[in-house]
Each structure stands twice: as C-alpha cells, then as structure tokens.
Amino acid sequence: MPVPQFDYIAPKRVDEAVAALVEGGKETRVMAGGTDLLVKIRHRMLFPKRIVSLKQIEGLDAITFDKNTGLTIGATALLADVAAHRSIRRYYPTVADAAQSTANVQVRNMGTVVGNLCNASPSADNAPTLMAMGATVNITGPTGSHRMALDQFFQGPGITALKTGEIVTSICVPLPPAGSGTAYYSLSQRGKLDCSAVGVGTMVTLKGNRCMDVRLIVGACAPVPMRTLGAEKMLIGKKMTDTLIRKTAQAASKETSPITDVRASAPYRWKIVAVLTIRALADARKMALGKR
C-alpha cells in the first residue's frame, strides 16, 4: 500500500490542539519533531488520518530554570536545545548528556525530548535519567490539566498513560538534592550515533559515603524503561563501596527481562546491564562526592 494520505493542521494554542485531537479521535496523532512519527508512517506501522503539529504553539518550546521550582522542558524544545542549554548543563549535566547522546545532529535538530518520552520506546535515551531524577509530566486534555510522575507514564512499548485528546505540554525536573549525583550510560552495536541496546540512568544522594537515596533505571531491557527497585533497596542506608556497587549491579541485571532482537541478545544485555550499572553508580557517586 502507498504511504497514507493525511491532513495536517498546526494550531496556535494548546486548547485548539486538544480540540482537534478530540474531534479526530483515534486516527489523529500529535506531532512534535516527527522523527519517530513520520518514520513509522513511512514504514506503514501507523495510518493516521490527521496530524496535529505542536510546532506553531507559542512558548511550547520554552526551557525554563528556577532554583526553587527546578527545570521545565517544553513539549517542542529540541534535543539539541536541551543538550546545549547552559542551566541544564550546569545543574542537570546528565539530562544534557542524555539528549546529546540521542541520535545524530540532524535528528537532534528536529526531534524533541518530550517526543522521545511520548514515543515510549523502551530504549528511549532520555527516559532513564529523567525518571531517575524524579521528573513529572504535565498533561493537558479535554478535562483540563494534571501532572503525573514519569514513572507512571510508560505503560508498554509505544504505550503511555495519555488518554485520547491529551497532550504533554512539558516535563518538570526538580532541582537535584544536595549531595546527589547522576549518570547515564548507554551502549549500542555501532559505537557512536546509534540506537541503544542497553541504557542505565541513575541518581544517588549521599551523606558522606552513605547512600541516602537512589534511583536506578534500565532502558531497553523490559517493555518500559524500568526501575530496579530491588537493586535500589540494596544500596539505601549503606556505604556505597565498590563491592556493594558490583552486587547491586548484579541484582539490577537480574530484575530486568531483556529479549533477543536484531540489536543484541538477551544474555548480552543482562551482562551489559550489570557493567553499565557499575559504571553509572560509580560515576554518580563521584559526582555526589563533588569529584566530577
């Protein structure tokens, strides 16, 4: 079959976009940069009748930072903008790094961080770090606006908690607590510029050498970017020694349920989760201790 024909509309306001989505129902799709959506249409995995672009909505691409409320990344803020943003680089270096490690120059200049999340790929490069940092998602729909923890947002491969007519307008990331450190490691077959076969993001909060809080998220090894709660428990309240990090990494690996696909085999992924978890935790510890 040929590439489907669709209507394209670009409303100027969020409520107009919501109205267009409600009116169009299931066969309507939101588009930010289109780097996922248009590829899927081209490959005949999606057949929308109508596309609602968010690009014309003023202010939706804003990135704002405030030391009290934290960071807000608008729905149409580009991956490239997030990667280069000064406050993000300063206060959320791992958020910037994750954006920078997504795709290539061309895609980063079109694609968005929010689109990366809404696409709900288990391997989305921006999800683990943002989940680790306790990000929330701001949603507007026909019944008004609400917010949701990013943890709750992913439901399965390509499936989010969004209901018909709902749009993510932005995500918020709280200011990282004192004594915290973050890190994201990903790995793919081709070295640079490639979709991740495994990704691990973490945030640890230390008091001295003791771990007060930790979040550890593994990408591409389960139907959604996955929090490894068991592994986290092993660390909390303990001294974060190399030995404990290695044990935690093994535990994190066991919690995941990777599959074998064209990008990597399940046994390899299990192994790599452990390796990357060690690296991510060690890096985050270093940052928390002010050594990075």
Place this chain on the structure above:
Amino acid sequence: MKVHSIIGKDIPRTDGRAKATGQAIYADDIKLPSMLYGKLLRSPVPHARILSIDTRKAAAMPGVRCIITGQDIPRITYGNWRLFPGTQDEYALAMDKVRFIGDEVAAVAAVDRDTAEAAVEQIKVEYEELPGVFDVTAALTKNAPVIHDTSPTNISIDRKIAYGDIEAGFAASDYVREDTFTVHAVSHAYMEPCACVAQSDLDNRITLWTSTQTPYIVQCLLASTLNMRENDIRVIKPNVGGGFGGKMELRPWEFCAAFMARQTGRPVKFTLTREEELAFGRRRHPMTIRSKVGYKSDGTLVAKDLHIYLDGGAYNAMGPTATFLSGNFGAMLYRYPNYRYIGEHVYTNKPPASAMRGFGAPQTLFAAETQMNMAAEELGIDPIEIRLKNAMVSGNELPGVATISSCGFVESLKAARRISGWSRKRKRLKTGRGVGIGCYSFISGGVFNWFNTQYPFSAAEVRAFADGTVHLLTMASDIGQGSDTVLKQILAETLGLKMEDIRLTAADTAMTPQADLGTWGSRVTLMAGNAVLDAAKKIKEKLAGAVSARFDLNVIFDIEFADGRVFAAGKPDRGMTFGEAVAFVQKAQRGEPLVYRGSYTPRGKGLVSPAFSFGAQVAEVTVDTDTGQIQVEKMWTAHDCGTVLNPMAVEGQLEGSVHMGLGYALSEQFVMDGGKTLNTTFLDYKIPNAADMPPGESVCIDTFEPEGPMGAKEAGEGLVSPTAPAIAEAVFHATGYRCKDLPITPEKVLKGLGKL
C-alpha cells in the same frame, strides 16, 4: 623520469560539482512523458512451487496498465557466464518455483507508484511450500531439498587449482595447522538503490537508462532474454551512486521495464526501495573456509590446502567467478610451493550472493591472514617478519596462472611497520590495547572471458577538433569511483591538453565504441586506460606527421605534445597549436575528421589478471573488556598501486575501503531467521557512521607496472580486504581473543574472554 603535468596530481573529480549541487542526473531522476511506474511482486516464502497466479483483481484496478508473470515472458535464462549456458540459472520472473524470500514473481506497471504498489498487493499467488535450506551444511546433507533440478547436490559449480605436491609439502613441513573460518554476508549498501527507465520506440527498439556497472552486459543479456537483436537494445548508464559489484548483471526490473515498455508503448520506470535492497538484494558471499598450511620452523611456507564452500543463495549470480577468484586470492600474497584449492558454490534458499568489492578476497584473505598471524604467534616469529620471509616479489610466478610483473609488497610491509610504530607497539601496549596486521593482493581486471564477448575488453574513440578540443568516447562506466576523471587525465596528459579541453561521452552502448566488460575486478583504469592510450597514440602519430611535414623536420626529431601545442622536441618554435595541427591533418585528409579508435584486450597474461597490486595495513584498537566493544583508534596503510595517477582519488578509495572493511570486521551483518532478512533498514543494518571512522595514515609505494597505463594498476578494491584481519589480530593482541568467524561483535569478544 618523465615529468607529468596532470598525471600524479590531485585533480578534483569532474563530476564532483554536479553531484554536490544536486544537478547530476541519476536513473530515478529521469522522467519521460506518459511514463509508467513499475513494482515487483516478490515471493514471501523461501522455497515453493507456484501453483497459480491470479492477477484479475489487480488488472481491474484503475490506473493499472500492465501486469506480467513468468507465463508472459520468453522462457530464457540469463547469467554472466554465457560461455557456459548451464550456469545461467535465472529467469527475470519466476517460472514454476520460487527459491528465496524476495524472488521476483510478477511485475505491475501503473500510472503512478502508489497504484503500482497497491496493485501488487492484489495479486494472489498460491504456493506449495517446500522445505528450504539456509546454510551450506544443510544444503549439503544427504537428501537435502534440491533447489535447482540441474544441481541435485545443491553444488552449482566447483573450481580447482593445484600445483606442486601437496602431500609431500606437508610431509616436509615442521609445523602444520588446520583451521576453519566462517565469514558472513554483508550488503553493498550503495547510496543509490537500483533504478531504471525503459522506452520502446516505434520501431520496437529499446532504450534503457539503468543504474549499472556493466551496460554492455545488460545490453547483451536483455537482447537474449527478450529474443531481440543486440543492436536493437541501447543501454545508457546515467550517473550511478555506487555499485561495489551489486550492479553488474541483468536484473529483473531491467527486463520487466523493457518488456512492459514494449507491451504498453509507454516508458516504464522501476526504483527499488532501500528495504528491498537490504531484504532481497545481492550480498557478499558467506563462506566456510577450511585451510591447512605447512611451514618450516623458520616460518617459510611450504604447502597450503584450501577448501572453500561459498554460500551462494538461490542463484549463481557472480558466484562462479567468485569461486574461481577465491582460489587465486588464497595464494597470491606469498610463495606457496605446493598449493591445492577446491571451491564449491552451494545453493541455499536465501537472496543470491554475488560479486562484492574484493570478489572473494575479503573472505579468503580474512582466513589466510588470520591464519598467518596464528602461525606467527605459535612459531614465535613477528607477524611482519614471517610475511617478509614469504612475500611475493616482482618476477615471482603464480604457477600456471601468471607472472607478477610489478610488486611492492615487501616495501609495503616495511613502510606499514615504520609509520605505525609497530615494533614498539607490539611490545609495549597495555592490556585492552593492541595492534595487528593484515595484507592483500588484488587483480587489475580479469583476463577471463566467460561472457564470451567477440569485442575487445575495453575500447576508446578519440575525435580531435581544430578548436583544440577532443572528444573521448568510451563504454567504461564511472559508477562513482572516478574513472571518467582518470581517463580524461590520461588523455589530456598524453595529448598535452587541459582537462577542460576534453569532452567525454561514456557508457552508452549505441554511441560509444564496442565494447567494455564493465566496472568490476578493478579493471577500468588499466583496461580502458590502455584503450585510451592506444587511440591517443594514433592521433599523436597523425599530428606529429603534420608538424613534421609543415616544418620540414628531419625524421629523427621527436615531436612533443605539451601546453596545447605540438612541436619539435627542443625546438618549441617549430610547431603549432594542437588545433592548428588538427586542421592541418584534416586539410591533408580532404575534410576527413581526425578520429581514431583504440582498444585493449589482455593477451599472454595467463589466467587471472594482467597486473597485481599489493599492500599492508596495521590497525590499532582499544577493547573494552567488560562490554566487548572495540574502538579502532587508527589505521596505517602502505600499498602498491603502481603509478598513482591521481593521489586524491586513491585516497578517496582508501578511505572508502577502510570504511567498508570496518563494517565488515565489526558491525555489519544480516540478521537472518531462516531465509528471512530481519534488519532491512540502516537503523539495524549497521554501517559505520562518519563518527566511527578512525583516523588514518598512508603511503603509496612507488612502482611502475609495465602493463598498466603510465605504470598504473588497481587501487581501492584490494584495500577492502586487509582491514578485517588487521583488526582481528589487533583484538587478539589486546585481549587474547582470536576471532575466526566474522564479524567481531562485542558478544563474541565477551564469550571469547569467558565473560558471557
């Protein structure tokens, strides 16, 4: 040494500007009035009998103009080995059986692409599925399903080479080792997917614009399959975005475009998608390579016994040539007093493998060079030393095959050792970091004529004009490698003209001189270059005569051609401009234009190639021993391609080779489920990116090849071979893991290190 003004200089590609600005016309850019768009229906199953095809529903769709199946076309097979019709095993559309997922079953021509695609999906084919075989082992087991009735063992062809006394050789060896290597299929991944447009005129003659490396072969095979005369088919090669061996045969869309153009009276275009190319396209042969070698304890080679199974896929394609060449590449780099080769080309129910850059060499040399490194390790000899001991030198013979007229292999080895800092690095690198070496030799075109042409292998026509310009006509096909530029350079240098003085018409079978066997086996610079020189020599003879007569020169004078002038050597005032000389000749000929033909056919050059190139490459890698990931830090290359006609062009070939070799070594592979290719986009078919390219350094060894134009020989195809063995050895040096089955994936490294 003669000083050149154009040869040996960094002359930019004459097509570079048009390509960079998007003005270059490729086959898919061609649009003709009332043109139809074609689409192929392909088999969804790997092996089946076709019971029935129902095209009625598709034919009734508005906009559909023509549908054809195997029943509508002449029952004539094709293949490039015309001399052996038994090897010609392919029909343009499947007749009774399909043999791989993607086998072409029917074709639709419609008013637009969408309609053609929609119509293809409405064709109903009933298949009776047959069991399939998907690797060599399965294909060769007793009672395996037979893919072609003509080959009951599934072996379509075998080739043997033997000299010396292999058993005596092993008996006289101090050290014998036997290994089995396996190598995988990879895609040509040319940037331009295949495309063509066919037009049929009122006299029923066909013109075909097609993305091909071999317009002459396409012309001949299209004529035979359509039951037409060769001269009624005109094949034109527009700009081509790469071929690498994947575009050197007649292909079903070319046939279907021509057939349906004749049927409908309207031009028909086919353009393949990238997914079609990756899922169903030609690929490099996977091989199982069993190699036994014997050495003296000082590292001197005594004997080699090589047995290769080529996994050919469903049809022969260029497999027979690859089977033959693999045996030659097995013993081209070093002196083997005793050698035996058996190559067997095996059918499987997968997309056919075919020629691909190196034509058997990347596979064979991965095995041979890795085995050489293993032997060096066990004999306690430095890998470069053991090679120096056995290296071919000028004048060495490939027994019964050829004498190597120029060879800079020893110099290449020494230069690679020097520029890479080999000796220091081999001793002192920390774990996880290593250096390794791989080498190659390659042919400068084949001397074999299995296509059975009655024409010269290459031909050129040069027309000289009184305005000081010339027109070069040649069937040589520039597919992106830069041969148009190099042929112009050769002609401009010879006639003392500038690049811009030369107009070129190339690769149009109705307009350019017969014939040219095409672009493959690194034959173009040497063969077409020699044809150009031959024509230029005849033009020069005439012009020299004119100047000699005009100035009443003593016959002992040499006549020079330089700076657009023709003059007596040492007496520049006794001469005239090139244009004046042409006018003079024309007047003497009473108006006849000054036109000469030149040609080249290798004769008395043995069985393989008129000339051989050599080189050595060192890779340095870092291996992450926890993840198994390999980072290639740098590549050093020293190679002998004879006279370097255009350094910039050679460098481009080298970089492209390293890039392709890198993908072959590390990341590119088809993920298969039985006969189904699972990774059909560049997201999952992993070609290295620009960011993955290591820096490199290179040296060209200065040799002069007597058989080559101005001393030149092959550059850039052979170079694709050393990269994988060099990286594999570097990985071994870094980690102790020895890869004998490409590609070297992170998973294999971890398994090899016992960590997975």
